[in-house]
Amino acid sequence: MKKLLSVAGAALLTVLAAIFAVGQPAHAAAGFSVSNGRLYDANGTEFVMRGVNHAHTWYPQQTSSFANLKALGANSVRVVLASGDRWARNSAADVTNVISLCQANKLICVLEVHDTTGYGEQSGAITLDRAVDYWLSIAGALVGQEKYVIVNIGNEPYGNQGYATWATDTANAIKRLRAGGINHTIMVDAPNWGQDWSFTMRDNAGTVFTADPAKNTVFSIHMYGVFDTAAEITDYLGRFRTAKLPIVVGEFGFDHSDGNPDEDTIMAYSQANGIGYLGWSWSGNGGGVEYLDMATNFDPNNLTSWGQRIFNGANGIRATAREASVYSGTTPPTTTPPTTTPPSSPPPTTPPAGGCTAGYTIVNSWQGGFQGEVKATAGPSAITGWTVRWTFANGQTISQTWNATISNSGAAYTARNVDYNGGLGAGASTSFGFLGSWNGSNTTPSLTCTPS
Missing domain, CATH: 3.20.20.80 (Glycosidases)
Incomplete structure (x- = not known):
């Protein structure tokens, strides 16, 4: 447990002296x-x-x-x-x-x-x-x-x-x-x-x-x-x-x-x-x-x-x-690097006025696991909230999320904005991410985005 600080006095003391500048050391390649x-x-x-x-x-x-x-x-x-x-x-x-x-x-x-x-x-x-x-x-x-x-x-x-x-x-x-x-x-x-x-x-x-x-x-x-x-x-x-x-x-x-x-x-x-x-x-x-x-x-x-x-x-x-x-260039030692290139994100469809779109990207992938990211983008009008839905085709599951509230019914997943990233101006975007698992295939699902 962090011990409570015991700070004496209410104000900072007066400046006492100047700080001395020092020269640069040689770079130590063995570490920081x-x-x-x-x-x-x-x-x-x-x-x-x-x-x-x-x-x-x-x-x-x-x-x-x-x-x-x-x-x-x-x-x-x-x-x-x-x-x-x-x-x-x-x-x-x-x-x-x-x-x-x-x-x-x-x-x-x-x-x-x-x-x-x-x-x-x-x-x-x-x-x-x-x-x-x-x-x-x-x-x-x-x-x-x-x-x-x-x-x-x-x-x-x-x-x-x-x-x-x-x-x-x-x-x-x-x-x-x-x-x-x-x-x-x-x-x-x-x-x-x-x-x-x-x-x-x-x-x-x-x-x-x-x-x-x-x-x-x-x-x-x-x-x-x-x-x-x-x-x-x-x-x-x-x-x-x-x-x-x-x-x-x-x-x-x-x-x-x-x-x-x-x-x-x-x-x-x-x-x-x-x-x-x-x-x-x-x-x-x-x-x-x-x-x-x-x-x-x-x-x-x-x-x-x-x-x-x-x-x-x-x-x-x-x-x-x-x-x-x-x-750089390393992979988590507890997993095996992917043998195939992660699929790219599909282009979003053109939104109706006031609508939104969503794009899906696999940020990183390894044997049995992956990190995904979804980008929600408002259409030509501002929105106050968004909901993104998709269905996994290969039995993928999600274990951890951030920047969204995600629920599922079997393979069908629904992601909703949280308090701080629901409001988007016209054309503005926000992203949320997750960690998931896969086995065999990890194809990119189709997404729908609905403003709220």
């Missing part, structure tokens, strides 16, 4: 690397995180979440782990399994130790140095995975007390990891329960980056009630961009007990400036922040309003995520 304030994968292709946090350490049985997040469009997932100091330790074998789940679903794994949360203020929280002990103890699960894994040393490593040593402690933790053979891109969280209202991370980021022998560190800010205005968000993130220091929004929500974060600006500014974001969190929240669940009871077909917003809304994950190029 940082250059000129940007994150690059092992192919040298820029990678912008678009994903969410998943509380694996408290819900280790929810392994299907990785596939569900991928189906919803994510390209990365920040995975909650525990060192054993506050919560049950995730073993090296478990971490290996988590990484394999990320790889199977073409996700980049950001692994974090949660036991550091609120150190100096939260009872039982551990130091960054203690978190490094954990990482080095499971180094065998990490080494060789630099293309797929980013190591986030410790979650929200200080509360609102004792954070003055953040820069020194963080630099020392990075150097210990490097000396211990951890060559991955390292992510570091801000103090003040991750929100850096004291600007401690912001004003010392250049020094910490330079302390990394590999010059391969990314900074992570958590945006909750401290970041409730567009000016605060754009100023904070913009200073990192100007200084050419890599910044990621490692956690954020649409609401919080300490204030109402401006999630629209967080997502829009991040998209406009190539900044990664990872929303909190997929499911399983407690302690009074249950409203931050994106899915009810880990069910991808039962997204909350927050889940709909981050996955399907403006500047959301589905519209902006790009899969890491290290996965």
